[in-house]
Amino acid sequence: MNVISKVIELKDIHKSYRIGDSEFTVLKGIDLQIEEGEFIALMGPSGSGKSTLLNIVGCLDRPTSGQFLLLGQEISQTSDDELARVRREELGFIFQTFNLIGRISVLKNVEVPMMLSGVTREKRKERALKLLESVGIAHRINFSPQNISGGERQRVAIARALANNPKIIIADEPTGNLDLKNSNEVMKILSNLYKEGRTIIMVTHNPEITENCSRVIRLRDGRILENAS
Numbered sequence: 001m002n003v004i005s006k007v008i009e010l011k012d013i014h015k016s017y018r019i020g021d022s023e024f025t026v027l028k029g030i031d032l033q034i035e036e037g038e039f040i041a042l043m044g045p046s047g048s049g050k051s052t053l054l055n056i057v058g059c060l061d062r063p064t065s066g067q068f069l070l071l072g073q074e075i076s077q078t079s080d081d082e083l084a085r086v087r088r089e090e091l092g093f094i095f096q097t098f099n100l101i102g103r104i105s106v107l108k109n110v111e112v113p114m115m116l117s118g119v120t121r122e123k124r125k126e127r128a129l130k131l132l133e134s135v136g137i138a139h140r141i142n143f144s145p146q147n148i149s150g151g152e153r154q155r156v157a158i159a160r161a162l163a164n165n166p167k168i169i170i171a172d173e174p175t176g177n178l179d180l181k182n183s184n185e186v187m188k189i190l191s192n193l194y195k196e197g198r199t200i201i202m203v204t205h206n207p208e209i210t211e212n213c214s215r216v217i218r219l220r221d222g223r224i225l226e227n228a229s
Contacts, residue, residue: 007034007167010057010068012067013056014064014065015027027056030049030223034199035199036199037194037197037198037199039199039212039214039215041213041215041216042054042217042219043204043207048220049219049222050219051203053219054170058093062076071167088113089117091166091167092160092164094172095172096176098154099157101145102144103144104144105144106137106141106143107125107132110128110131110132110156111163114128124163128159128163129141131159132156137152140152150179151179154177155189162193169198169199169201171190171200171201171202172203173204173205174202176205183209187209190212
């Protein structure tokens with residue numbers, strides 16, 4: 001696997017929130033570079049800022065100050081419509097709570113991102129089937145997400161995250177709601193994606209699932225403590 005270029009550059013990132021008359025600073029000068037093809041784990045206690053940092057990297061929130069370059073693009077200068085396109089086509093999201101649509105089938109859930117990007121019905125169905133097969137869930141394509149297990153839901157969510165062939169996978173506690181067996185299966189899929197050259201950024205509380213990551217970034221009180229390989 002060849003590391004080609006920086007896909008994320010964060011320079012002196014601060015993030016503050018105002019609640020009533022008080023201002024709370026969550027991120028306090030984050031400097032971080034992530035290369036193409038890395039598998040990064042963000043770790044830290046509750047309140048350390050890791051979820052806020054992940055939201056900024058995933059273009060779900062904007063920093064209060066500092067510079068954020070995503071795939072060479074300065075995000076602070078980017079319109080809301082362009083950010084929506086970036087989230088849809090350049091990033092793939094995997095959430096702890098799966099965030100699947102219960103009223104449609106597993107297959108249709110994976111098709112949704114492609115539908116939003118204007119992919120034809122035939123092509124999106126073909127790709128969705130291939131992705132579901134790749135994560136071992138093709139036998140559930142006509143089921144509702146409400147009628148499959150948590151481990152199966154997370155595999156559907158991974159297939160959905162890959163629908164538009166994103167450059168970066170954002171995973172927020174992807175094993176947080178899973179038992180040990182399903183956690184291992186999900187991490188095996190993510191490890192295989194990493195070996196294929198995908199860039200993955202994952203928030204986790206569990207040090208046991210970071211053994212296949214290329215780096216662990218530890219945060220405390222809004223600052224990076226260490227960059228460990």
